Amino acid sequence: MASVLPLDPPQRLVRALEAQPDPEVADAARTWLRGLPPLLRRWLEQWDLEAERVVTPGGRSSLVVLVRQADGTPGALKLFAPQEAPAPVRAAREHETLTAWHGLGAVQVLRAAEEEGVLLLERLRCEVSLRSLPEAKATLEAVSVVRRLWVPPPAGHRLETVAAHTADEAAAMRTAVPPDAEPLVAAALEAREAMLAEPAPGPDVLLHGDFRQGAVLAAALPEQRARWLTVGPDPLVGEPAYDLARLVRDRLHDLMASTGSAAATRRRVNKLADSLDVPRERVRQWALYRAVESACRHHASGNGPDAEMLLEFAAWL
Numbered sequence: 089m090a091s092v093l094p095l096d097p098p099q100r101l102v103r104a105l106e107a108q109p110d111p112e113v114a115d116a117a118r119t120w121l122r123g124l125p126p127l128l129r130r131w132l133e134q135w136d137l138e139a140e141r142v143v144t145p146g147g148r149s150s151l152v153v154l155v156r157q158a159d160g161t162p163g164a165l166k167l168f169a170p171q172e173a174p175a176p177v178r179a180a181r182e183h184e185t186l187t188a189w190h191g192l193g194a195v196q197v198l199r200a201a202e203e204e205g206v207l208l209l210e211r212l213r214c215e216v217s218l219r220s221l222p223e224a225k226a227t228l229e230a231v232s233v234v235r236r237l238w239v240p241p242p243a244g245h246r247l248e249t250v251a252a253h254t255a256d257e258a259a260a261m262r263t264a265v266p267p268d269a270e271p272l273v274a275a276a277l278e279a280r281e282a283m284l285a286e287p288a289p290g291p292d293v294l295l296h297g298d299f300r301q302g303a304v305l306a307a308a309l310p311e312q313r314a315r316w317l318t319v320g321p322d323p324l325v326g327e328p329a330y331d332l333a334r335l336v337r338d339r340l341h342d343l344m345a346s347t348g349s350a351a352a353t354r355r356r357v358n359k360l361a362d363s364l365d366v367p368r369e370r371v372r373q374w375a376l377y378r379a380v381e382s383a384c385r386h387h388a389s390g391n392g393p394d395a396e397m398l399l400e401f402a403a404w405l
Contacts, residue, residue: 095125095142097151104148105169107389116170124167128153131165131206135199139165143214147320149178154211162211162308163198175205181247183207185323188245188294193236194318195305211308212317218301223339226301227356229316230338231363233304234331237318238293241325250295250326251284257381264388266395269380272402276380279373288327288370295331297322301338329367332360333374337401344397350404357405376405 105117120127128151132139137155143164146152153165168175179202186197186209199208218226241247258277265273296303296318304318324330336357343349357375361368383398 095128097121097124098142098144098146100145100148101151101169105171108171109388110172113170113172120170124151127167128165131167131201135165135208137163137165137208152214154214155208157198161198164195164209164211164214166207166209168205168207176203179203179205179207181323182321184242184245184247185294185321188239188242189237191313191317192239193233193314193316194321209319212319213306213308216306218304218316219339223342226338227359230299230301230304230335231360233314233316233318234296234299234335235364237296237299238328238331241292241294245325247294247323247325249292250324250330253324254280254284254377254381260388261381261384264384266383266387266392266399269383269399272380272399273384276377276402279377283327283329283370283373283377288329288367290327292325293328295324295326295328297324297331298334299331300334327370328364329361329370330374330378332364332366332371333378335360336371336375337379337398340397340401344400353401353404372405376402379405 102121105121106114108114108117128139131137132155136158140154140156143152143154149171150169151167153167155163155165157163166179168179171178179200183197183200183202186194195212196210197207198210200206218229221229258280261273261277298320299318303320304316307314307317310316336353337343343352346352354372357372358368360366361371379398379402383395383402386392386395386398
């Protein structure tokens with residue numbers, strides 16, 4: 089039943105892989121891109137799938153192909169690309185996390201070959217994310233989804249903690265400070281240290297790690313389970329405020345273009361924190377840290393405009 093469609097990897101994925109700073113990872117990524125047609129053919133044949141189309145613009149760390157199984161059930165075949173963390177490791181983390189969520193607020197895994205960096209997921213409406221909704225409605229739906237994700241981490245899990253994950257980031261930040269951003273980088277690092285020195289009340293939970301409106305897609309059959317489901321976790325274990333920090337800067341271009349951006353940002357922090365009973369100050373501090381950390385990464389990769397935008401946002405906090 090398997091067939092292979094003409095394969096032209098999305099440019100977003102190609103650019104991300106070409107920008108890998110580690111020469112070994114970059115070389116592995118180029119090899120992976122060249123070998124995509126036979127790799128896709130192999131999994132279509134092995135799992136008896138019919139390819140329909142490549143999801144575009146797609147993500148920056150994997151190729152997703154919409155497929156149909158032998159019985160006609162739709163699915164999404166996800167092939168993880170080489171990055172700093174090996175594809176099998178990332179596939180295993182995602183599989184473990186999605187399984188722990190049991191489909192409550194998240195896409196479900198249909199089949200997995202995590203040791204080879206491949207997952208078959210249920211089909212969602214990949215062209216419809218929360219970003220298609222007005223901002224107020226999107227925020228309301230995002231809060232509803234993320235609340236369901238904060239469950240106890242699975243026993244014996246293999247996931248990083250927020251403390252360990254951000255320790256590696258903090259070390260990298262100190263070597264990639266954008267021009268004139270030393271005070272903001274110092275403030276971000278101090279915010280991280282303060283959050284870790286005085287842990288949040290309550291137990292650590294399973295975190296999405298990259299939760300934002302674009303990572304929440306419309307369900308294909310909302311009447312069966314839920315209207316909106318999240319995809320693409322970069323899972324961690326830690327406090328809920330960390331997950332809200334990325335959501336705070338959603339639709340950043342729109343926020344930058346509006347009047348009263350700084351006040352609007354602070355209102356957004358307070359609204360998200362209050363909606364989920366999370367301390368406002370912890371959301372603010374993690375939002376500051378995560379924005380500056382992202383700015384340092386963009387600066388290191390040569391993306392000056394986005395780095396400057398993120399630093400301006402961080403200054404509002």
